[in-house]
Amino acid sequence: MASESNRNGSTLVVLPRLSVPKVLWMADLRSTALPNWNRMGISENIITQNRAQSLTRLLKSLSNAYYLGDEIPITFNMDSKVDEPTLKLVNSFNWQHGPKILRRRIIQEGLILAVSEIFFPKQWREFYVYMNMRFTEDAKQNPVQIPKSRTNGWQASWKKFLIDMIYLRGYVSLYPNFPDQASFSTNHMEPGAHISAKDNVVRHDKSDFEVPLLNEDFKNFLPNGKLPPASKLPSLNLFNQSVSLKGLKAAGAKLGQDVLGCNPTEGYLRIARDFNITILLLDWEKIDHGIS
Secondary structure, eight states, X not given: OEEEEOTTSOEEEEOOGGGGGXXXXXXXXXXXXXXXXXXXXXOEEEEESSOHHHHHHHHHHHHHSOXXXXXXXXXXXXXXXXXXXXXXXXXXXOOOSSOEEXXXXXXXXXXXXXXXXXXXXXXXXXXXXXXXXXXXXXXXXXXXXXXXXXXXXXXXXXXXXXXXXXXXXXXXXXXXXXXXXXXXXXXXXXXXXXXXXXXXOOOOOGGGTOXXXXXXXXGGGSGGGSOOOGGXXXXXXXXXXXXXXXXXXXXHHHHHTTSOOBOOOHHHHHHHHHHTOOOSSBOGXXXXXXXX
């Protein structure tokens, strides 16, 4: 797939003929988005060790996905205790959508300590500045206490600071809500480092984790085949209560009154200039608005 810009400013997106029925949603994109069609890159990174059967199922799913002719590199990150069946599977696997990269760790790494979300650059850069502010202030003198939130007891988790910022700014995440809790992925509840581990005393009910997979184009579930405007979507607060977007922002603004104001140091200003974003929770009377 390729995109070309003509002298008159129009953009030509070249598609394989068989791809056309699968990209009819392209007509809903803004014209300003088309020049960026090929700027986004996707790669697949797999962490594996000793579950060859589960890995086989995952690789089958990835191989059957439709990538519109794009090149998709795949990387296998094998931990130091990888078993022989997994090694054989990874080495023999034929990936037809791009390069295959194999990595084997010398030191045992284990599982990553976070789930995977998508962050758009603007908010992620904003969070970077926010983290710098929180870490450079005395936590006892500059508390952020979301009423009745479990995060109030967290000390070292970066996600606590992210939740704090999201609450203060009135930000939201977009979650799918398809019939029967159908989803793009599910947890098969197979034995591993968490589920059925020897030291894990928590009882896991499979029905709480495993959900049906979505096997058809989700566009069919959208009103008139289109995603409604954000203002029309139901929104929930941190405590699973229905609140308007304005209500979320109002709650964050109210809490913001209890946050210790800070005088921006040169370090804060430099970070903001480098990332071209607005500093959070500052006394705007004291700084140059030209930073934003």
